[in-house]
Amino acid sequence: MAALALGAVTAGSGALPQPAAAAVxxxxxxxxxxxxxxxxxxxxxxxxxxxxxxxxxxxxxCLRLPGSAGARSFANRTGRPVTVYESGECAETAEFHTHPSGSWTPEGAYRVRAFKVWER
Structure with a gap:
């Protein structure tokens, strides 16, 4: 009965238990x-x-990443926008995206092979 009451209090407060395995x-x-x-x-x-x-x-x-592996995740803490490129030459014929300062990208849509830092 106490467990049932505790469940009702938890449900009523809007707090739902978070599964430990879900946190990456x-x-x-x-x-x-x-x-x-x-x-x-x-x-x-x-x-x-x-x-x-x-x-x-x-x-x-354009700053090309060394080697052929590139990057799948990245963070921008420069205080400026950063554009990441699928192309090692920063060509705009392949995929590219600009990320604001303070952004953390756990999984990019493509392998980053180069980047540029821009003025504010």
Whole structure:
């Protein structure tokens, strides 16, 4: 009877129990510092993280990722918009999307092979 009453209180409060398995751990904020673009080779921020500091990136210049693996997830903490490209040459004939600063993308629609940082 007590369990039934507890269920009614929980249901009435609008709080529903969250299944533990449903939560997918993401990166901690410190894993991509302010002023950085961070890219991971696998979705959900897995694999060896590659970081690029804003102070080391030329604004508006295409920066190709090394190797052929590219990135499946990424974070933009530069304070500026960042465009990610499927093309290693930043060609707009393949897929590309611009992400605002503060965005975290756990699974991109395509493998990112290059990016550009823009003025605000």
């Amino acid at each position: 751990p993401g990166p901690r904020l410190g894993e991509c510092a302010a002023g950085e673009v961070c890219l991971w080779p696998e979705s959900r921020f897995r694999g060896e993280r590659r970081t690029y500091e804003l102070k080391g990136v030329s604004i508006g210049r």
